[in-house]
Amino acid sequence: MAFQKFEGGSKKDFSPRPMIKGNWKCSGCNVEITELPFEPAADRPIYCRECWSKKRAEKLEK
Numbered sequence: 148m149a150f151q152k153f154e155g156g157s158k159k160d161f162s163p164r165p166m167i168k169g170n171w172k173c174s175g176c177n178v179e180i181t182e183l184p185f186e187p188a189a190d191r192p193i194y195c196r197e198c199w200s201k202k203r204a205e206k207l208e209k
């Protein structure tokens with residue numbers, strides 16, 4: 148059985164994060180994004196969920 152270890156965070160704390168509404172375009176696939184779970188930085192590309200997880204996967208491969 149695989150058991151993922153999370154460092155420095157308890158799973159108890161499960162407060163729903165407020166979604167930030169807006170109108171962006173994904174820098175990866177150009178899909179429209181109307182809400183984000185975090186405040187987008189103006190100087191950074193914005194990615195949709197799919198592209199975001201792809202990016203994360205790429206990083207983890209290294």
Ligand SMILES: [Zn+2]
Pocket residue numbers: 173174175176177178194195196197198199
């Ligand atoms: Zn995308």
